[in-house]
Amino acid sequence: MRTWRIGTVEVEQTALPGIGLRHEFTTRSGRRLGIVSHRTGRRDLVIYDPDDPDRACETVKLNDEEADALAELLGAPRIVQRLNALHREVEGLVSLQLPITPGTPYAGRPMSEARVRTRTGASIVAVVREGQVFASPAPDFVFAAGDVVVVVGSPESTSAVADILAHG
Amino acid sequence: MHTAILFLELGAVLLGLGVLGALALRVGISPIPLYLIAGLAFGTGGILPLATSEEFISVGAELGVILLLLTLGLEYNADELVTSLKGNAVAGVVDLVLNAAPGAIAALLLGWGPVAAIAMAGVTYATSSGITAKVLSDLGWIGNRETPVVLSLLVFEDLTMAIYLPILTAVLAGVSFAGGAVTVAIALATVSVVLLVALRYGRFIEAFVSSPNSEVLLLKVVGLALLVAGVAQQLQVSAAVGAFLVGIALSGELAEDAQALLAPIRDLFAAVFFVFFGLQTDPAKIGPVAGLAALLALVSMVTKLLTGAYAARRAGIARAGQARAGIALIPRGEFNIVIAGLAVAAGAHPDLGPLAAAYVLILAAFGPLAARLVQPFITAIAKRA
Numbered sequence: 001m002r003t004w005r006i007g008t009v010e011v012e013q014t015a016l017p018g019i020g021l022r023h024e025f026t027t028r029s030g031r032r033l034g035i036v037s038h039r040t041g042r043r044d045l046v047i048y049d050p051d052d053p054d055r056a057c058e059t060v061k062l063n064d065e066e067a068d069a070l071a072e073l074l075g076a077p078r079i080v081q082r083l084n085a086l087h088r089e090v091e092g093l094v095s096l097q098l099p100i101t102p103g104t105p106y107a108g109r110p111m112s113e114a115r116v117r118t119r120t121g122a123s124i125v126a127v128v129r130e131g132q133v134f135a136s137p138a139p140d141f142v143f144a145a146g147d148v149v150v151v152v153g154s155p156e157s158t159s160a161v162a163d164i165l166a167h168g
Numbered sequence: 169m170h171t172a173i174l175f176l177e178l179g180a181v182l183l184g185l186g187v188l189g190a191l192a193l194r195v196g197i198s199p200i201p202l203y204l205i206a207g208l209a210f211g212t213g214g215i216l217p218l219a220t221s222e223e224f225i226s227v228g229a230e231l232g233v234i235l236l237l238l239t240l241g242l243e244y245n246a247d248e249l250v251t252s253l254k255g256n257a258v259a260g261v262v263d264l265v266l267n268a269a270p271g272a273i274a275a276l277l278l279g280w281g282p283v284a285a286i287a288m289a290g291v292t293y294a295t296s297s298g299i300t301a302k303v304l305s306d307l308g309w310i311g312n313r314e315t316p317v318v319l320s321l322l323v324f325e326d327l328t329m330a331i332y333l334p335i336l337t338a339v340l341a342g343v344s345f346a347g348g349a350v351t352v353a354i355a356l357a358t359v360s361v362v363l364l365v366a367l368r369y370g371r372f373i374e375a376f377v378s379s380p381n382s383e384v385l386l387l388k389v390v391g392l393a394l395l396v397a398g399v400a401q402q403l404q405v406s407a408a409v410g411a412f413l414v415g416i417a418l419s420g421e422l423a424e425d426a427q428a429l430l431a432p433i434r435d436l437f438a439a440v441f442f443v444f445f446g447l448q449t450d451p452a453k454i455g456p457v458a459g460l461a462a463l464l465a466l467v468s469m470v471t472k473l474l475t476g477a478y479a480a481r482r483a484g485i486a487r488a489g490q491a492r493a494g495i496a497l498i499p500r501g502e503f504n505i506v507i508a509g510l511a512v513a514a515g516a517h518p519d520l521g522p523l524a525a526a527y528v529l530i531l532a533a534f535g536p537l538a539a540r541l542v543q544p545f546i547t548a549i550a551k552r553a
Contacts, residue, residue, distance in 0.1 A: 017252055017319045018243035018301065019310065036311050039424060046311030052550030054489030056311030 024048075043067035072132050095150060096158045097128070098165050102145040105168035112139035120160040122153025177221040181210060185439050196306075196540065198299045200501050201533040203439055204525055207446015214451055225444050229509075232441030234411040235434040236502050238393045240297060240326060241415015242423045242430075246366040249327060249416065252320040259317070259479035260324035263497075266471040268293040274464055280517040286339055287511035290332055291524045292468050296501030296532065297322045303496060303536045307543060314480045314489035318496045321479055329503055330359050330413065333406040336507065340514035341404065355405045359413065366417035374422050382429055389418070389426045390433075408506060438502070445505050445525065448512060453522040461526035468531065469538075472497040488550035495542055499535030504528050 002013045014022045016036065024034035024046075032048035034056070041064040049057035062070060100107050106114050116124055127134045127141065128148040134141065143149070151161045184206055185199075192199035209215045218225075253260075271292030275285035300322060304310050334355030365373070377392060379385045393411045400410025418426060476494025485493065508524030 014316050015248060015251060016310070016316055017248045017323045018297075019319065022311065022316070024313075034311055044311055048311075048313075049547075049550070052486070052488045052547065054313040054485050055492070055547070055550070056308055059308045059311050 022046075045070070069132075075133065092154060093152060094155045094158045095125075095152045096162060098149045098151060098162050100143045100145055100147040100149060100165065104145075104165055106143045106165060107145040109143060110139065111137060111141045111143060114164055116151070116161050116164060119164065120153065120157040122151050122157035122161050124149055124161075125152050126150040174221050174224065177218050178224065181206070181218070181221070181225075181443060182436075182439075185443065189439075196536070198296075198302065198499065198501065198532050198536055199439075200296075200299065200442055201529045203442035204446045204505075204529055204532075207443040208449060208451040208454070208525070209446075210443065211447035212450050213453075214447075218447070222447060225440055225447065228437050228440040229444035230407070230441075232434070232437035232439070232444075233408050233502075233506055233509075234393060234397050235390075235430060236298075236438050236441070236506075237408045237412040238389075238415045239427055239430050239434050241412040242418060242427045244323060244326070244416055245419035245423070246363055246370065246416055249323060249363070250367070252323040253327065256317070256320040256324055256479070259321060259475075259482060260328070262478055263321055263325065263475045264293060264328060266475050267468060270464060270467045270471060274460070275517075275520075278517075278519075280520065283339055283342075284511065284517045284520055286336060287507055287516055287520065288524075290329075290336060290507040291500075291504045291527065292464065294325050294329060294500065294503035294507070295322060295472065295497045296499045296503065296535075297326060299499035299501045299532060299536060300496055303499065303539050306536075307539055309492065309496065312489065312492065314476075314483070314485045314493040315496075317479045317483045317485065318476065318493050321475070321497065325503075326412070330409045331356060333409050333507075333510075334358075334404060336510060337404055337406045340510060340516070351404045354403050355409070358400065358403065358405050359409070362413040362417060366413075366419075370417055370419060373417050374420065377418060377426075378422050382425070385422075385425060386429045389414075389430065406510075441502075442505065445509050445521075448509075449521045449525045453519065454526050457519055457523045458526050461523050461530060464523075465527055465530040465534070468500075468527075469498055469534075486550070488546045491542070491546050491549075492539075495535075495539045498531060498538060500528050500531040 003010055004013075005011070009025050011023050011025045014024075016022055020036065020038045022034055022036045024032060026032050031050065032053055034046040034048065036044040036046060036059075038044070043062045043064070043066075045060040045062060046056040047058040049055045111124065116122060124137060125135070126149075127137050127143070128150065129144065129146070149161075149165065151158050153161070185203060188202040188206055189199045192202050210218050268289035269292075271288035271290070272285040274292075275281075275288040280288075300318065304315060304318070309315055335352050338351035338355075377385065377388045379388065393414045396414045397407035397410040400413075401407040415423075473491070473494030476492075476497045477490040480490040480493040504524060505528055508521055508528075511524075512521040
C-alpha cells in the first residue's frame with residue numbers, strides 16, 4: 001500500500017493482484033470513497049458503508065467513456081475556479097468566458113478561422129460544451145452555438161476576442 | 169460409424185453441460201459441482217456410461233488443465249507475485265499449515281499412508297481462485313478493503329501450487345528419496361528461472377508472442393504453453409505448472425488480449441476436465457465416504473475462516489471484513505480436482521478419488537452460497553458493533 005496527497009486529500013493506493021489497482025480516501029465529513037481501476041479499463045466508483053468501513057455498500061461500474069465523462073463533470077467547474085484563482089494571482093491577466101451565440105459568425109466554423117491569437121495575443125485555453133470541458137482545443141476544433149469559450153490574456157486583448165467572437 | 173457415435177456422445181455431453189451451466193447461472197452457484205455430477209452419471213457405474221468418447225475426453229481434460237492454469241497465470245504479472253509474496257508470506261504460511269493439515273491428518277488416520285496424505289493435504293489446502301474471484305465480483309466485494317488480503321492469499325496459494333505439484337508428481341511416481349530431491353530441485357530451479365526471466369526479460373517473450381492478428385496471437389500463446397507444458401512434463405514438473413509459468417511470463421495488454429481469446433476455449437475444455445474426473449469416479453463409491461467428506465468440508469470451512477480472519481486482522485480490517493475474508497476463501501474447485509486426478513491416475517488409495525469428488529462437490533457449491541447467505545448477517549453485526 002502507498003499513500004500520497006492530492007492537495008490536502010490523502011489517497012491510499014492498494015494493488016489488487018489479478019484485477020488492477022484501488023485508490024481510496026476519506027472525505028472531511030467522514031465518508032470513505034474508492035476507485036477500483038480494472039486492467040480492462042473498467043472503473044468502479046465505490047462508496048464504503050459508514051457502519052462497516054471495510055465494505056463497499058455501493059459499487060457503480062463505469063466503462064472507460066463513462067469514467068471520462070464523470071471525471072470531466074467533476075473537474076469542469078474546478079477548471080474555471082482555477083482560472084479565476086490564476087487571474088487573481090497574476091496581475092494584469094484576465095480570463096473571460098465568452099458565449100458563442102447562434103448569431104455569431106463562428107458557430108459551426110473551426111477555431112483557426114477566428115485567428116484569435118494572431119489578431120489579439122490572447123489565448124483560448126478551453127471550450128465548455130454542455131458541461132464538458134475541452135481543454136486546450138486544437139485549431140481545427142469546430143465551435144457550436146451554445147459553447148462557452150474561455151480566453152486568457154490582458155484586459156484589452158480578451159475584450160478584443162469578445163468583439164471578434166460576437167461580430168467577426 | 170465410430171466417429172458418428174463419438175460425435176453423438178460428445179454432443180450429448182456438451183449440450184448437457186450447457187443446460188446444467190444455465191441452471192447453475194439461474195440459481196447463482198458455480199457450475200463446477202454440476203459438471204462433476206454429470207461426469208458421475210456418464211462414467212463407470214453411472215446411469216449412462218459412455219462407449220467410445222472417453223479417450224477423447226481424457227485428452228480434452230488434460231488440455232483443460234493446461235488452459236485453466238495458463239489463463240490463471242495470465243491474470244498475474246511477475247511484479248505482483250513478488251510484491252504479494254513479500255507482504256503476505258506470514259499469512260500465506262498460516263493458510264498453508266491450517267488448511268493442508270486436515271487433509272493430511274485425515275489420510276493418515278484412515279491409514280492411507282504418507283503418499284496419499286501429501287495428496288490430500290493439497291486437496292484441502294487450495295482455494296479455488298476461479299470460484300472465489302467470481303464470488304468477489306458477483307457480490308460486489310471487489311471494492312471491499314479486505315479483498316486485497318484475499319487476492320494475495322490466492323496468489324500465494326497459486327505459487328505454492330507451482331512448487332507443490334512437481335513434488336506431488338515425483339512422490340506419486342514413487343521415485344526414491346534421492347530421485348525425489350532431484351525432481352524437486354529441478355522444479356524449484358525451473359520455477360525460479362521462469363520467474364526471473366519473466367521479471368527481467370518478459371518483454372522479449374512478449375515481443376515474440378505479440379501480434380495484432382488474434383489468430384496468430386492465439387496460436388503462438390497456446391503453442392508456447394503446450395510446448396513448455398510438454399517440456400515440464402518431461403522434467404517431471406507437471407504440465408500444468410509449465411503452462412502457469414508461461415501465463416506469468418506474459419503480462420500487460422498482451423496478457424489481456426490472450427485472456428479474452430482463450431476464455432471460450434478454456435471454458436470448453438475446463439468443463440470437459442470436470443466431467444472427466446467425474447467419469448473416473450464410481451458414484452457407488454461416493455456413498456460410503458460422503459459422511460467423511462462432509463466432516464472434512466466442515467473442518468476445512470472452519471480453518472479457512474480462521475485463516476481469512478487472521479490475515480485480514482493483520483491488515484487492520486474490522487470484524488465484519490475478517491469474516492468476509494474467511495468466507496471468500498471457502499470454495500474449492502479446479503486445483504483440488506487436479507491434485508486428486510493426479511493421485512487417482514497414479515493409483516493412490518481407491519477411496520481418495522470419491523472422497524475428493526464429494527469434498528469438492530460440497531465446497532464448490534456451498535462456498536459461494538455461504539457468501540451470499542451470510543452477507544446480511546455480517547452487515548447486521550457490523551451495524552450493531
